[in-house]
Amino acid sequence: MTSCETVTKDIDIPKATLELSVRNHPGVMSHVCGLFARRAFNVDAIACVPEGDGRQSRIWLMVSDDDRLPQMLRQVEKLEDVLAVVYHGGEHPLFTGLAEYVR
Amino acid sequence: MDLSGAQLLVRLLENQGIETVAGIPGGTALPLYDALAESNRIRHVLARHEQGAGFIAQGMARVTGQVQVCIGTSGPGATNLLTAIADARLDSVPLVCITGQVASGAIGTDAFQEVDTYGLSLPITKHNYLVRDAADLPGVVTDAFRIAASGRPGPVWIDIPKDVQTARVPVCCLPEPAVADRVPPLDSDLLEAAARLIELSDRPVLYLGGGVISSGAAAAVTAFAARIGIPAAMTLMGLGAMPADHPLALGMLGMHGARFTNNILREADLLIAVGARFDDRAIGHAARFCPEASVIHIDIDPSELDKIRTATVGIVGAVKTVIEALGPRVPARRRGKWLLRVAALRETMPLLEPDGDDPASPYGLIRTVADCVGDDAVIVTDVGQHQMRVAQAYPFRRPRQWLTSGGLGTMGFGLPAAIGAALAEPGRKVVCFSGDGSLLMNIQEMATAAEEGVDVKVVLMNNQSLGLVQQQQELFYHRRVFAADFRKSPDFLTIARGFGWHAVDLDREARPRAAIGEALRRRGPVLIHCSVDAAEHVLPMVPPGAALTEMIGG
Numbered sequence A: 001m002t003s004c005e006t007v008t009k010d011i012d013i014p015k016a017t018l019e020l021s022v023r024n025h026p027g028v029m030s031h032v033c034g035l036f037a038r039r040a041f042n043v044d045a046i047a048c049v050p051e052g053d054g055r056q057s058r059i060w061l062m063v064s065d066d067d068r069l070p071q072m073l074r075q076v077e078k079l080e081d082v083l084a085v086v087y088h089g090g091e092h093p094l095f096t097g098l099a100e101y102v103r
Numbered sequence B: 001m002d003l004s005g006a007q008l009l010v011r012l013l014e015n016q017g018i019e020t021v022a023g024i025p026g027g028t029a030l031p032l033y034d035a036l037a038e039s040n041r042i043r044h045v046l047a048r049h050e051q052g053a054g055f056i057a058q059g060m061a062r063v064t065g066q067v068q069v070c071i072g073t074s075g076p077g078a079t080n081l082l083t084a085i086a087d088a089r090l091d092s093v094p095l096v097c098i099t100g101q102v103a104s105g106a107i108g109t110d111a112f113q114e115v116d117t118y119g120l121s122l123p124i125t126k127h128n129y130l131v132r133d134a135a136d137l138p139g140v141v142t143d144a145f146r147i148a149a150s151g152r153p154g155p156v157w158i159d160i161p162k163d164v165q166t167a168r169v170p171v172c173c174l175p176e177p178a179v180a181d182r183v184p185p186l187d188s189d190l191l192e193a194a195a196r197l198i199e200l201s202d203r204p205v206l207y208l209g210g211g212v213i214s215s216g217a218a219a220a221v222t223a224f225a226a227r228i229g230i231p232a233a234m235t236l237m238g239l240g241a242m243p244a245d246h247p248l249a250l251g252m253l254g255m256h257g258a259r260f261t262n263n264i265l266r267e268a269d270l271l272i273a274v275g276a277r278f279d280d281r282a283i284g285h286a287a288r289f290c291p292e293a294s295v296i297h298i299d300i301d302p303s304e305l306d307k308i309r310t311a312t313v314g315i316v317g318a319v320k321t322v323i324e325a326l327g328p329r330v331p332a333r334r335r336g337k338w339l340l341r342v343a344a345l346r347e348t349m350p351l352l353e354p355d356g357d358d359p360a361s362p363y364g365l366i367r368t369v370a371d372c373v374g375d376d377a378v379i380v381t382d383v384g385q386h387q388m389r390v391a392q393a394y395p396f397r398r399p400r401q402w403l404t405s406g407g408l409g410t411m412g413f414g415l416p417a418a419i420g421a422a423l424a425e426p427g428r429k430v431v432c433f434s435g436d437g438s439l440l441m442n443i444q445e446m447a448t449a450a451e452e453g454v455d456v457k458v459v460l461m462n463n464q465s466l467g468l469v470q471q472q473q474e475l476f477y478h479r480r481v482f483a484a485d486f487r488k489s490p491d492f493l494t495i496a497r498g499f500g501w502h503a504v505d506l507d508r509e510a511r512p513r514a515a516i517g518e519a520l521r522r523r524g525p526v527l528i529h530c531s532v533d534a535a536e537h538v539l540p541m542v543p544p545g546a547a548l549t550e551m552i553g554g
């Protein structure tokens, strides 16, 4: 599974990037994106690439760093297919690079 | 050994200790049903609607605490199961739901009876699978049972295409049956911090939720409360955690809780939330709930901590383990003044049970049934006024005595859940209090009950109305009752008899108390019908969005 997507970007709210290691299968993106959509938590940008032998993938999510984020993090950590979550404050260079494509 | 995917699945269910499953067959589930027919260890209970099958499995799971299984075919079978599974999710009931799916090659072609079961079940399950290879079944089934039972329990859905069910797989041995994951060790600093908060508190209250029941912590929590002398309020899901007649039991808090219960909470300086999730029906306006209290929150689900109310001390862990570890760290302390205050509030703001002496009134019926059946019986409800009255007034004295749809509030839960309870614990009487609106939502399961001969009694409080809706319209919509009163009502006695049930009409009984006793003593399914007044509101009541102490009536 490889997928890149950039959606609306709210300039004013500080951003954070979540880096998820997930089991790679066709449903995992639905699990991750569905969780954010269900809880009305906007994802500004998303990127996903398979890792090494393809059994795992890495997903980066650019999200608003507001006071609901800690609760979202706990929810993400509960997903069965999410093996690890790393929080990066601010934007990730990955997305700055991707932004080139939508200029 | 060479088995079909379906045969392997049945072996795996047997291996997991499953003895009874509920479901309805259909095209894409036929290989599985053919394999089930060969099993002499699994009994299949044929429901009459898949939602019924889901709730039968829930009834079994709620009384035993074990993971239970329901089965359906693809398409409509799967969509009919959704409500029961969503209900299990919100009330943390461990289930494994298995559905047939169209053959792998047909997925995505709008084939006959194809729906995106994976997509539909995703937001209402703890986890879900679409099995693509029969060789994956041992791993998937074991994981499904493990996930359903681990941490905060919940439903897991396994969708299996027909060709995966018929594919041959070499099998050498079955995996070890799944067991729940261990929980991480407790943080002793947090335990110590919680113990100090309790020690220093002058007006502590326990707030016990369904997590106390599901973690098997009722006895431990009751002992803890008794030793330290802390009164305890229970949520709808927590009823039975502490015996209703325990001197420290405050009954149910929340929208239809007693005035004294909600007022005691308002005065607390420390709230100890145990296996509870600060649901709006329980706490009213969140910012005004226990305004003066620090909060200790104990829950196995880390995402519950700080979700609604930020905890002063939050402890993640199995409730029973936490309470057992916390107990010895807290010195007993006499809080005479607080307990006197609690007693005074209890005295001045009691729960009123109008007409409680009349066995043909709602509260009187509840009292009479409680007097007749004792603590061994399982009490089930549907959703509505009758449910709230049973929650308020029934003297629950043990965990898993009480089954109700709390989080989703699903009308139609009662009858099939009662059947499931009776199947799982045939030695117990099972009494389901229902309303005429709710009973009609799964009345077809009367056929299942009659076929299985289960010892289920339905006590129908018939107000010819969607009573709780009518109440809200009368209170909050200028008395404009719309689409809530039934202009024509069926003859429930004839219907029950037509399904092969025994039926008793209290409206025609000169001695209703005796008639209730006799009906309850009878073995097998019985309908006890009683007309009640739709104009009677369930009180007191916290208007939606108000603070807990801003109650109407009662």
Ligand SMILES: Cc1ncc(C[n+]2csc(CCOP(=O)(O)OP(=O)(O)O)c2C)c(N)n1
Pocket (backbone or CB within 6 Å): B382, B383, B384, B385, B386, B387, B409, B410, B411, B412, B434, B435, B436, B437, B438, B439, B461, B463, B465, B466, B467, B468, B469
């Ligand atoms: C499946 C479903 N649909 C609608 C509702 C909304 N609702 C809540 S209570 C209620 C009325 C219940 O009527 P009844 O079962 O007769 O019980 P009563 O309140 O009269 O005791 C309704 C329609 C619901 N909870 N569940």
